[in-house]
Amino acid sequence: MRSPAYILRRSSPPLLLLLLLSPTWAQVPVASAPSATSGAPDCPEACACAPGGQANCSGRALPAVPTGLSWRARVLLLDHNRVHALPPGAFAGAWALLRLDLRENELRALHPRAFWGLGALQWLDLGGNQLEALAPGTLAPLRALRALSLAGNRLARLEPAALGALPLLRALNLQDNALPALAAATLAALPALDTLRLRGNPWACGCALRPLCTWLRRHPRAAPDAETLLCVMPGRPALRPLAALPDSAFRRCAVPLGPRDLAVVYAVGPASFLASLAACLALGSVVTACRARRRRWAARPLPRRPAAAAPAAPGSPAAQD
Helix, strand or coil: CCCHHHHHHHCCHHHHHHHHHCHHHHCCCCCCCCCCECCCCCCCCCCEECCCCEEECCCCCCCCCCCCCCCCCCEEECCCCCCCEECCCCCCCCCCCCEEECCCCCCCEECCCCCCCCCCCCEEECCCCCCCCCCCCCCCCCCCCCEEECCCCCCCCCCHHHHCCCCCCCEEECCCCCCCCCCHHHHHCCCCCCEEECCCCCEECCHHHHHHHHHHHHCCCCCCCHHHCEEECCCCCCEEEHHHCCHHHHCCCCCCCCHHHHHHHHHHHHHHHHHHHHHHHHHHHHHHHHHHHHHHHHHCCCCCCCCCCCCCCCCCHHHHC
16 A cells, blocks of 8 residues: 555645645644653652642542652642641652642641741642641741631641741631630731631630630621621520620720830839849848857857855864864
8 A cells, every 4th residue: 555655746736735635634643642640750659740730649548748749749639638647848849839738638747847848838728637736837837828728627726826927828717626716816917818717616705705806897808707606605505696796895804915014024024033032032141140140159058157165074174263
């Protein structure tokens, strides 16, 4: 059978033109590139990677973060695996990650340095795990973070030092945890926050809830579920909506110290401590000196009395006199 190239060389010009315009001869089969590759040099063996920088490791029963993450990776999907803990530098090499999905992994522990090197990360989902607390500084390296989900965990407290200063964070999801309150410093460190999800927590109607209520009144649009949030009164089974708690409800709570009060405390506190310490030392020295003097006085020998003259014997010259 003649090859197409031979036919083109031997054909007349009209036939050549007809062959070039024919769709059967003009189509050249092109091998389509695969949409995902596995085991490539820049892709972990257990994952499927797409050319756009996405590493899909979802639902593969992985017990740990896969090794071999590339610096080209932009999206890492690790949801629905069995990663129970994140060690220090768990994502070493993937410093260009923008999105990280860690949902439904039964995570119980995050090392404070687990997210080191992820300074470009913008989206982090830790929902559906078993986290009870976050160590101070855990999320501090994520300065570019814009969306964070901690929904569906067991968080009973959220310390301000755990989140750190996240100046670009706009969305925070804390639904379905065990939070009774939020500290004032936790929300103060999130200046760009405009979406806060809070339902499904056992809020307690007490003084510790005052910062959250104040924040909700100042940002009514940031918490779309604020009207449905309820808090439990101490010692009472009744529930009260957070949005209905005015500032007067906290009038018996101690007012936090202002900057001037703190300055006075820090200035007077050390001075009064040193003065009291000096007074204690002086009083102790006086007591010790008095006791030493009493001991010396007690140990001093008593003066001897002169012995009385013995009576003269009868018949002696002295008796005759």
